[in-house]
Amino acid sequence: MTDLLKTSLNRRTVLQAATVGAVGVSPALRALVHAQGSDAPEKKEVKIGFIPLTDCASVVMASVLGIDKKYGVTIIPTKEASWAGVRDKLVNGELDFAHVLYGLVYGVHLGLAGPKKDMAVLMNLNQNGQAITLSKKLADKGAVNGAGLAKLMASEKREYTFAQTFPTGTHAMWLYYWLAAHGIDPMKDAKVITVPPPQMVANMRVGNMDGFCVGEPWNHRAIMDGIGVTATTTQDIWKDHPEKVLGTTSEFVQKYPNTARAVTAAILEAGRWIDESLGNKNKMAETIAGKAYVNTGVDAINQRILGRYQDGMGKTWDDPNHMKFYNDGTVNFPYLSDGMWFLTQHKRWGLLKDHPDYAGVAKAINRIDVYKQAATASKTPLPKSDMRTHKLVDGVVWDGKDPKKYADGFKIKA
Numbered sequence: 001m002t003d004l005l006k007t008s009l010n011r012r013t014v015l016q017a018a019t020v021g022a023v024g025v026s027p028a029l030r031a032l033v034h035a036q037g038s039d040a041p042e043k044k045e046v047k048i049g050f051i052p053l054t055d056c057a058s059v060v061m062a063s064v065l066g067i068d069k070k071y072g073v074t075i076i077p078t079k080e081a082s083w084a085g086v087r088d089k090l091v092n093g094e095l096d097f098a099h100v101l102y103g104l105v106y107g108v109h110l111g112l113a114g115p116k117k118d119m120a121v122l123m124n125l126n127q128n129g130q131a132i133t134l135s136k137k138l139a140d141k142g143a144v145n146g147a148g149l150a151k152l153m154a155s156e157k158r159e160y161t162f163a164q165t166f167p168t169g170t171h172a173m174w175l176y177y178w179l180a181a182h183g184i185d186p187m188k189d190a191k192v193i194t195v196p197p198p199q200m201v202a203n204m205r206v207g208n209m210d211g212f213c214v215g216e217p218w219n220h221r222a223i224m225d226g227i228g229v230t231a232t233t234t235q236d237i238w239k240d241h242p243e244k245v246l247g248t249t250s251e252f253v254q255k256y257p258n259t260a261r262a263v264t265a266a267i268l269e270a271g272r273w274i275d276e277s278l279g280n281k282n283k284m285a286e287t288i289a290g291k292a293y294v295n296t297g298v299d300a301i302n303q304r305i306l307g308r309y310q311d312g313m314g315k316t317w318d319d320p321n322h323m324k325f326y327n328d329g330t331v332n333f334p335y336l337s338d339g340m341w342f343l344t345q346h347k348r349w350g351l352l353k354d355h356p357d358y359a360g361v362a363k364a365i366n367r368i369d370v371y372k373q374a375a376t377a378s379k380t381p382l383p384k385s386d387m388r389t390h391k392l393v394d395g396v397v398w399d400g401k402d403p404k405k406y407a408d409g410f411k412i413k414a
Helices: 003-021 026-033 056-063 085-090 102-110 146-155 168-179 197-204 218-224 252-253 257-276 279-289 336-348 358-365 368-377 405-408
Strands: 045-051 073-079 097-100 119-124 130-135 163-164 189-193 211-215 228-233 246-251 308-310 314-318
Touching: 026 336, 045 056, 045 257, 056 073, 056 097, 056 246, 056 257, 056 279, 085 097, 085 102, 085 246, 102 119, 102 168, 102 228, 102 246, 102 358, 119 252, 119 257, 119 308, 119 358, 119 368, 130 168, 130 197, 146 168, 146 228, 163 405, 168 336, 197 211, 211 218, 211 405, 218 228, 218 252, 228 308, 246 252, 246 257, 252 257, 252 358, 257 279, 257 336, 257 368, 279 405, 336 358, 336 405
Parallel strands: 045 073, 045 097, 163 189, 163 211
Antiparallel strands: 097 246, 119 246, 130 211, 130 228, 308 314
């Protein structure tokens, strides 16, 4: 066979494999795909923004462990101060990607959260691992859970203030859902403010809020500092819920498709590394506790990452549904139903005035095509469906089949 013919066949094979996302092709062909120059990342160095939270770990470890180099890219983790800052830098191109709130990406895409820009979710970074913290002052009056909080708010009338981290983000939706499940209307019965995650504990310490919803390690930090208690974990609101995602703009994916695939694959592999062993989780905790990342004590991170919980009132338990970065490979798939759920809540709480094209918006944002290519490259198994079914804390089932009916079906809504 002539060199010219070999080249022609190789290029044709590469393009065919790329077209189908390299799913269902032989390992030899997959190796060929990633060996070709046409498949090499267009951008070799990428900036990925992150907020100081435990769930930035797979982004950080992909860089620290050098997994990114295996896929032909260099990840530069960039520490950011707030989700609004992450949003702005993603939109204007200062960041290539970000560890970012699922609902923030959807909010930007629809113009609900500042500047409007077409966005992309490439993968789910983690499931579970957030919590709702109530102040020690409330806990001392019996508000140690949702029922206790509702009872206190009904008997001791005043303005109650709760904090979330971004108006369309995950923490706002978990907080609103939990309050409403206990008969508290978050829009009428409480004042809700936006506070960046690393500032939650300091703001509660000076009495600026009665409770907050945020990611770890800040809930555990509030317990360690003696100012708050864990009223519920988000996995108790929705077991295996989606949380942070690898987000970017649609424009970036269109311009640098190979880079998007390579970065996604590297972070998938880093997530698998974290979840492989207790030793790896401890090493991860030691790494991200550093000043360049979360900037807190290792002991604020390593307990809950291993599923060892305490509520700040003497109760301790082992939670099998703690934060997962990969688990058996099912954590990271960008299910369309997950994205659609956030839209239903945006409609429920009046952030969206009309019903959107739920499935259409989710298909535009959640880049399942890119994810499948990255999953093949990192040997990550794929689910059988791009939809999934869950029952949330109020007993209502979400399966994505009738989002309009679901969004309109809640008793408490805007």
